[in-house]
Amino acid sequence: MAKNEHLAQIITGCKDGDGESFSQIVDMYSGRCYGYFYRLTGNREVSDDLLSELFVKLVEKIKSYHGGSFENWLFRIASNLFYDYLRVKQREKKLLDYQQQQQLELEKPPGRQYDSERIDKLQVQLGKLDADTRELIMLRFYSQLSFKEIAQMRTEPIGTTLSKMHRGLNKLRKLME
């Protein structure tokens, strides 16, 4: 409860245009949001851009947040940004086979890529799931929202969300074995 009150105070600060409050929001949510973007794109540069876009959007849209779950509101923006990114990629026809592309990204010299083999393995297997299922799994994992909230966000029946999640996670587990 105290945590919620603290968050509410920070959000009030953000609405008043207080830079320090925005800075606190970045410290609180950047890790989870970055993980969400990274697991979906498999690319650190793209994740950097999406994370920047997300927090700039937060400044622009904070006045439209009228209570309720802040995570829900924030990850809705994050999800929209991810789908916008996918649309742009498809429009440019640079992504004929998203999974193939992602595979190629992983085969690039390490550079800024995360250098753990285990993480790469998960990333490779995630790339074998369709974008929608992958987004659903990552949304659940990083946003920490309930299935009910996720279903509402995706405007689909909760049964559909549960079913997709169950199938997706089972497939991922098998791929990882």
Place this chain on the structure above:
Amino acid sequence: MDEQKQENLDELFGKFLGQKEAKQAAYDIQKAEQMLAEYPAPQPDAVLLESIKQRMTDALSYERENNFSRVFYKMVSVAAVLILMTVISVMLFTNGRTEKLNGDLVMTAAIWESEDIAADDANLATLIAQTEEIESEMLALQLGENGGNGSGGLTELEMELEQINSDFWKG
């Protein structure tokens, strides 16, 4: 992810599956989520976070400026509407006077639009000559040079003036 919202997954799945299947589905999900937790994603680096905070500060300044501009333009728009309404009201109020002015202008235009310049000049010359004649007669009357009946002379002059006036405007 230990803060993840706790839900009774058995109950949730139980609404769509049999009891046994629901239990299994809930277990599958928990297991898979544990597996995801074993593979933490990379974290954003400090340089990126600093640049994001800087971008947010810039966006905040822009928002403030934008708000100021928005308020300014709103005020200017309101002022413009008020001025426009005032101008329209004044125009409606003075409408009768404007029409009168327009009438005068039409008459003036009719005179100056005459194409028979020679005839107009002749008329004007006659008018000037007669006016001069009347002037001298008036002067003579005032001085009593005629020496006769002063009131008869005035009546004659008046008739002459009327004659000149009707002749000139007939053209």
